[in-house]
Amino acid sequence: MSTDRDDDALSWGDDDPTLETGRALPPGYVAVGKGSETISPTSAAGTDADTAARGDAAATEDLPERELDRADGDSSAPASNAALIILGVFGGVYALESIGWIIGGLRLQQYAEFLVAPLAYQVSLWLAVLTPLIWFVTVLLLTRGGRSWVRVLLLVAGAVLVLPWPFIMVGAIGQ
Template identity: 45%
Template sequence: MNARADDDALSWSGDDDPTLDVGSEESPALPPGYTAVGRGSGGTTDPSEVPPPSSSPDPDREVSAGGTGNAALVAVGVLGGVYLLYAIGWLLGGLRLQERITPDAMLVVSTALAVAAPAIWFGVVLLLTRTAPRWARFAWLLAGALILVPWPFLTIGPV
């Protein structure tokens, strides 16, 4: 290694930034309720300033640090696949209905909306339940899975 840091091949602009020093004595103070973790974070908080953890955390809320668990992600993926199959079922059922009756503009528009409905429901539920408890997200997704069943596909069939 060279004596001067500017001569190093892998030096970057901003390497001398004082906020990047993990072991510096002048570490920034954290807001109340936060705890520093990791190497060199031992002197950043005063244990007397940290409030005690709550005795009854809400298990239905997603923790921002932890995020959604593996089981919840798999369940959302499975329900997303169900909604995709529903969209395909509505498309096949709607096309089958257009063969049996005289197609008009209303039938084409209603078929297009029926095909798009599962994707719209899935997206809106994920968007509107970002901060809601997990059970609320799954309740709305299961309700949509019951409401949006492709009845023309089930009653007439694909062929």
């Protein structure tokens, strides 16, 4: 008691009359397989006959700016999986350093009242807490188009430079 609709799940749908014919591909792509000769290698934005007649250069005029950057090769490639994992690890390190600055700074507050005005101490404490975040964002913004090793080197240097010394010396480690 099988109908044609029951067998549809087992087919690729190549004979489906609702599929488009005469589709177009973006520049640089080649259609392969059954029916590939009916697909034209023009851009998706220029599927009409006059755009196809104008050629590839004219077809790229209709592309959005982001696709033009990729077509020209000027835009940087998206970050790799390893780069994203490294950024996540350093983001966590910098978040832990901010927490270390909060804990260490608040433990030193009673001793700092003898040396500095309370307002000055509060301002410097919160600047110290924000320093790891500021370093992380600054490195990301300044090395957007640069090499990955430079970004990692600056993140390692920052992780060492913004260590929460009050937490290390007085906090859980220094006691």
